[in-house]
Amino acid sequence: MNAPHIVTLGCRMNIAESERMRAMLAGETDLVVINSCAVTGEALSQTRKAIRRARRDHPQARLMVTGCAAEIDRAEIGAMDEVDALVANAAKLDPRAWNIAAEAPPIAPQRTRAFVAVQNGCDHACTFCVIPQGRGVSRSMAIPPVLREVEAHLAAGAKEVVLTGVDLTSWGHDLPGAPRLGVLLEAILAAFPALPRLRLSSVDGVEIDPALFELLAHEQRLMPHLHLSLQHGADLILKRMKRRHLRDDALELVTRIKTLRPEVAIGADLIAGFPTEDEAHHAANLAIIDDLDIVHAHIFPYSPRPGTPAARMPQVAREEVKARAAELRARSAARRAAWLESLVGETLPVLAERDGTGYAPNYARVALPPGTVAGDIIEVTPSAVREGLLA
Template sequence: MNAPHIISLGCRMNIAESERMRAMLAGERDLVVVNSCAVTGEALRQTRQAIRRARRDHPAARLVVTGCAAEIDRAEIGGMAEVDGLVANAAKLDPRSWNVPGEAPPIAPARTRAFVAVQNGCDHACTFCVIPQGRGTSRSLAVPDVLREIEAHLAAGVQEVVLTGVDLTSWGHDLPDAPRLGTLVAAILAAFPALPRLRLSSVDGIEIDPLLFDLLAHEARVMPHLHLSLQHGADLILKRMKRRHLRRDALELVARLKVLRPDIATGADLIAGFPTEDDSHHQANLAIIDELEIVHAHIFPFSPRPGTPAARMPQLAREVVKSRAAELRARAATIRARWLESLVGETLPVLAERGGTGYAPNYAPVALPPGTAAGTIIDVTPSGLREGQLA
């Protein structure tokens, strides 16, 4: 193995960090890095599975694990026979952690889209979440640093920049004068007038500032795709989760945006089977998929994480949790299929990815004509659906 093999699990933050590690470690031979996730018990299981598979595929390589599981579940992961070493999550982008030169900032190779991590960590204390244990307190990347990274990606041919963060909408609170995320988005658009697409990853709707709202509603280069860190559709469960929004906050936000930008597509994270959730709470969870028209749904069956308040609350039976997650997924699939069908016959500008597919501005997946070059934006008028894609 002449180049490092990096396996990225979990969130878009990990994807962004894996790309930077890939460039930083480009000269290393016989090295496998598992950039792990521990957000749920299932994520931890998948991390262990990925480690075992990586060892089978690369028996002679040095296998190092970093990421949230290497921080939160350090003893368990470090004790696996397949693992040669751990790198702390906070140190994984520091060349000194890998004994490599660090004269130049690591820049990802040319991609169609670039994930730019502008914020890390979290200062909130949601009762189900272990991520602050794995990533620490909230830190923001200063505007000049963000612009430098984006400039390098654009020079490498990137057509779309995706801003990511553990708590993206808290960006700026720790910087001088505490700017809001809208300030950063406006600065990027002003600095790079030729940037075709700017997309936001998951946001906390209650933290969307007026400038960011205005850009989402009116700026064509900001993609019409809003993914909410919603978590639940019932107010009592939201309070027990220690979230800072209520059901009506999400409904009002999406309604206001859709009046101004009708083509905006809504995504959301939802947890099924949170402790104390009864059937009425579950029905509210199902209903909010319809009411928000959630077409990009991430459904997570609740799994207790050690050390969190939710792990000490009265738990639901696992079969109930799994059943409710399946119902949420089925409802979301119905809404998504209806939405995709509504786009048939509409001409969409699609950013071509590798593998013959691409994404419209609203993040609808589109099958592309054979031979379409990755990284190009082409107009496609789909005539139907094929395997969950417009085609």
């Protein structure tokens, strides 16, 4: 094995950081890096499986683990026989942590969409979450280095830039003058008028500032795709999670956005079986999928993480958690299927990926004609839905 092999688990933030590590470690040989996730107990289990699989596939390589699991579950991961060393999450982008020269080559996108991490860490204290332990306090990248990174991706051929962060909408609070995220988006769009597509990863609805809202509602280069860090549809559960919004806040936000830009596709994270959740709470969780027209749902069965307040609350039986997660997935799949059917016959500009599919602005995935060049944006008028793809 010559070039380093990087395995990325978890969030879009990890994807962005893996791309930077890939450029930074380009000169290293016989190296495997697991960029781990620990957001749930299942994520930790997947990290352990990925480590074992990587060791089987690359028995002679140095195997190093970084990411949230390497921070939060340091003792457990470090004790695995397959692991040669851990790199602290906060140091993963520092060449000194890898014993390499400080001069890294320019970032080379591994995808037609470039992930740019503009914020890290979190200052909130949701009762189920361990991510602040793995990522630390909220830190923002200033506008000039963000623009330099976007420029490098565009020069390398990226057609879409996806801004990511652990708590993306908190961007700017720690910078001089405490700018809001809308200011950063305005700067990117002004600096790069030829950038065809700008997209946001998950956002916290209560932190959407007026400038950001106006861009979401009216700016055609900002993709009509809003993924909310929603977590639940019942007010009492949201309060026990220590979320900063209630059900009506989400309903009001989505109604406002869709009134001005009806094509906006809504995504959301939803947790099934949070401690103390009863059947009425679960029913509210199911109902919000239809009430918000959620077509990009990420469903997570709750799993307790040691050290969090939620782990000390009365737990829902594991079989019930799994059953409720399955019901949420079925409801969201039905909603998504109906949405995809509604797009049949509509002409969509699709950014081609390398696997024969691509993404429309609303994040619908579309099968592309044979021979389509990755990175091209082509117009496609789907005639059917096949296996979850517009075709």
